[in-house]
Amino acid sequence: AQKVTQAQTEISVVEKEDVTLDCVYETRDTTYYLFWYKQPPSGELVFLIRRNSFDEQNEISGRYSWNFQKSTSSFNFTITASQVVDSAVYFCARVGNMLTFGGGTRLMVKP
Amino acid sequence: EAGVTQFPSHSVIEKGQTVTLRCDPISGHDNLYWYRRVMGKEIKFLLHFVKESKQDESGMPNNRFLAERTGGTYSTLKVQPAELEDSGVYFCASSQLWSQGREKLFFGSGTQLSVL
Numbered sequence: 001a002q003k004v005t006q007a008q009t010e011i012s013v014v015e016k017e018d019v020t021l022d023c024v025y026e027t028r029d030t031t032y033y034l035f036w037y038k039q040p041p042s043g044e045l046v047f048l049i050r051r052n053s054f055d056e057q058n059e060i061s062g063r064y065s066w067n068f069q070k071s072t073s074s075f076n077f078t079i080t081a082s083q084v085v086d087s088a089v090y091f092c093a094r095v096g097n098m099l100t101f102g103g104g105t106r107l108m109v110k111p
Numbered sequence: 112e113a114g115v116t117q118f119p120s121h122s123v124i125e126k127g128q129t130v131t132l133r134c135d136p137i138s139g140h141d142n143l144y145w146y147r148r149v150m151g152k153e154i155k156f157l158l159h160f161v162k163e164s165k166q167d168e169s170g171m172p173n174n175r176f177l178a179e180r181t182g183g184t185y186s187t188l189k190v191q192p193a194e195l196e197d198s199g200v201y202f203c204a205s206s207q208l209w210s211q212g213r214e215k216l217f218f219g220s221g222t223q224l225s226v227l
Contacts, residue, residue, distance in 0.1 A: 004153075035215075037218070043120075043220035044114070044115075045154075045202060045204070045216075045218035046218075047215050047216070047217070050215055091154060093154075098156040098167065098169075098170070099144075099146075099156060100153075100156070101153050101154035101155070102153060103151075103152055103153050104151075104153075104154075
């Protein structure tokens, strides 16, 4: 199976710190898609970003940014100036014929 | 617009009992997916409906699990008889289009199933 690995199971930071969530994936496909989802305490998975394998440009959305490095099969997610509301479990995922998720990283942002 | 809704949000049953989970996708979404997260591990694919047809059920763990989507609207996932290892969070997701899974999925809040 082509895995998605999120090595950090849990990260704790203090508000206003920057934090990077790592994601490494395996793939034999030349074309594929990568995703990040957020699971807040309410439980639902909230879509954050989708990136296709042809687009290696980094993306920034407010305090969120994503670094896609095809050479290292990584798709890392950085939150700048973290806030308590960022506390959640974050999942990285890739698509082959179905979404394959990583194990998730629980982020705790303390005031 | 209502999102994907799942019922119940929590279910606690004893080993050997039957449980039925329900998912109402976003109106107009032909694609409906079931996923589950067991023991805090990865979220894993169970199956995919396109309207009322099962497009892919390769992730269903065994024949104790039965998913239906009569009429192509809501879906049910029945576990009979439930075993301890079935405990976890069961997510439902839907999407309007299907392009080999590349589309953005809208997820529900999940059903936390505890089998004692």
